[in-house]
Amino acid sequence: MGMSAGYELASRGYKTLLIDAFDPPHTMGSHHGEPRLIRHAYSGGETYIRMAIRADERWRELEHLSGMKLLERSGVLNMADPAFYNYESRIEEARALGVRVEQLSAADINSRYPGIQLPDFFQGMYEPDAGYLYSERCIAAYRGLAIKAGAELLADSFVTGITADKSGVTVRTRDASFAAGQVIVTVGAWFSLLEPKVSLPIRAVRKVVGWFEADSSVYGAGVFPGFIWGGAEGGYYGFPSIEGAGLKIGRHDGGVEWRPGEPLAPFGTYPEDEEDLRRALESFVPGAGGKLLRSAVCKYELTPDEHFIIDTHPEHENVLLAGGFSGHGFKFASVVGEILGDRVERKDTGHDWSLFALNRLLHK
Template sequence: MNNHYDVIIIGAGSFGMATGYFVARQGIRTLLIDSYNPPHGYGSHHGETRLFRQAYTIDEPYTPLAIRAGVLWDELMQETLVPFFHRIGVVNVSISPSGLDAKINTASRFHVPVELLDAVQLQTRWSGISVPEGAVALFEPTAGILYCEQAISAYRDLLLQHGAILKTQTPVERLEPHTDGVSVYTKDACYTGERLLISAGAWTGNLLHSLSLPVSPIRKTVAWFKPNSNVYRAPDFPGFTFTVGESDYYGFPDFDGKGLKIGRHDTGHPINPQEPLLPFGRYSEDEADVRDFLETFMPQAAGQLNEGKTCIYTMTPDEDFIIDTHPEHPHIVIAAGFSGHGFKFASALGEELSSILVQGKSNLDLSRFSLGRFE
């Protein structure tokens, strides 16, 4: 068997699968390797849904990437006929009157359609929301909800159609870089490639231990609550983010009666990804933290807990991504540290990573994500 490939991708999650599609459709011999069978419940793409929005606090390169990602998500839906993207809008709420200034400026600069609402207008538009006087909101009508596992499955189907090989349930045991390529060792085989992408999420640091990447895997939780009112039903109720002091919450409307989904971005417990992830409910705050939020700001949504799930964030110190080539082996590309806000960009970053692998450079300026910023 010929185990040599033009491009090998370790980690076939959000970014690995998208990159694999963009590489394979060019007729390039491509191998993807994953320790599990994606989509799965052991990475950062678990939990069914992700918010998609374009007005970011930090504009470059996030908003240009999000704009491109939206185009590519739409194209993927058209090609696969899988309806995983619902543009029902996202409302960003800040209890501080000045908390949305950066997003407003970004929206203006990149012509992202938004609507600024005061507290009265917000509560009139969506009666299920309760905020104090002085709160402000920014509604982005072209934003929406991505069903992440469905999107990954769509990319998986297409890359296989384009001739890529996907090895699942195949942990990588070690890497051996060469001047003109790389050897990737699993329990049962050795694969060689000319170029390598490592997009293994929380496991990236272990694969590249000699680099001491500044990434920290964090256990995160999300919960679905049964509302006591139909006002939280999609598509009438939007996705949402809330900034309350130093705390950031995010959530999704009730789709098909499953419940309103909510999580908190800024907390979590450090983990060792080699050990089993503790289930939802192991810590009292798994439910209590988000229930307290609902009781304060969406009281009619704070019904019984329908379900809770865990997933993993892989955090960097500044919450910016790491996308760069290996400092000693430029044919090895690293994509890591997506810090809980990466999935919305997976389509666009898959395109960018494929360009780095095939052409040697990205289309957009991704210097913000350089490893050199940590030196």
Template sequence: MKNSFEVIVVGAGSMGMSAGYYLAKRGIRTLMIDSFDPPHEQGSHHGEPRLIRHAYSGGKPYIHLALEADRLWRELEVASGQKLLVRSGVLNMADLSAGKFTNRLPDSDEAGVQVEMLDADEVHRRWPGIVLPESFEAMYEPDAGYLYSERCVAAYRTLALAEGAMLLPYNPVQHIQADGAGVRVRTRAGEFSADQLIVTAGAWFKSLEPFVSLPIRAVRKTVGWFRGEPNLYDAGVFPGFTLGTENGGYYGFPSINGAGIKIGRHDGGLPWTPGEQAAPFGHLEQDEGDLRRTLSTFLPLAGGELLKGAVCKYELTPDEQFIIDRHPLYTNVLLAGGFSGHGFKFASAVGALLADLIQHVSTTVELNTFSLSRFNQIKS
């Protein structure tokens, strides 16, 4: 393998592999480096699928980014010849004490995102497997759905390599050095140089200190797949969903090909440090207990046998919003992280955006939303 490139991407998961593809497609000599062999189970993209929705609580920047991501996922389907996106609809449900979806309607309407506001009775009429208290409201997005996340990463990998990108798996980064003239990245396979660097290290950002220190904390998260009544919860009749309750926030998916209803909890989680072995699913009572209790309350016929449990990692910023910015000391280094458990749907658009920033192409993305400057204490 040659040692000199135009761009090196550190972290070739969902964001990094996407960026690698768009860079290579534009004729930029690109090396992607990963500690594992993507798609893999050491980050945040395994355990398909992932929700994609557009009426976002973050307002216009997130709505526009979600719509652009949707367009690029459809392009990836065509380029790869694979089914990656399923428009199952997504039903967002929440206790009114946890927030109101009506706050999202003006921005969503302006962007042309179709939504329907539903009360608890209407939700149960359409999806009899859901039982909501009268204090709940719901917002249904018929054009939303889910992405096969591992397929997406694999598709980007195949296409990136076909476009000439290089991939160095199983090589944790040992050291990064940068200055205005370029960057050097050392792994056990040797030292590699480039004009510019993209760091998309996910929950592993802390392993790159002191080169960069971001306000990102990594946590262990669990998801489970449960047997449910097929006529109520199977793909084709049941949507993806989010659920905000007084006891926490949850998300889930219909049973796909008999895999079971998938459900995870968005908040909470155990602190995790890169290099540590995350405790397996079932290590704590709440790994299954939180999920099962939530199903019993709101999807009562979906809480059957636990068919599978899995552990993944969140990379959380203090405000749970993304970081997409240049390194505070090195303008030829781009940082993208802190995707906080809701970032995968944006991976296609983030990868294309990073390629734009590398080439200094103008963008309509409101970058101030993702700027490091919103945090008061950033070490570099």
């Protein structure tokens, strides 16, 4: 989100300094381990659907400007036990906004994708125009274009404090301090380190993903879609095997709480790291449960309602906060950068982003 906003502001002619505790793209946030799903028939209503459509437009612009391949139209298949989730309202809302979407039965899915075995009572929703983003490439593309547009990047610089008043803001690192008219804070799972100056109801959670050996003729890119699956075993998401890397799968719910400064336990620390993923694979793609080829650990930053926070600081209008992207935010990074750029300019775009107001969480 920060790199997108940095590019956005630099491209609009603002003097822009990007400060990162690490050297992006890196493995200390939530963007590593390629790829990330992008879909448009979104839960949460019209706001998310419109955002997803605009985000897609901005990703295509980024591809054009950077000359890098960032987005694959693999299609995304949603599968669910109707006792846990029903797609009817999402399909209706998405179609009303021009999103192509198919409603499928379990028999339809099993016939179309021989690698999937769903019980008869499952239901499905398929988006042919959805797919996945190469997340680390996206960060690298924004970084290159931001610098080309005049932004400065201060990498490996840990922010130790932020102060603000009506005259401006000051950001302190371990080595220096920087003054500006406005600041955007997008520190993901690390927000608690800025307390009490910035205090957001965000809970950081350790998450794991695994890549499992699978027949590329059945589960490979080009023949198998991105997917989301939900049932009694939990909620999962994943991707086809890309260049033989293995079918990637992760669990959306659950996870172990993590606090900045604590070690991030490696994959396999908990038996459920691999067990949960294999249990899900056995439930609907049993042919994809081969050898574990690769694993990764990252973080979610969860708000209580899993909606984002994009708002000004409660006490300082020149401090913008963007966080709590709750494990489903990366696809929106391109449009969030645009929204933050508009907020810096105090530009009325006619869009209603009140769903992401901070006060909804502070006044409960």
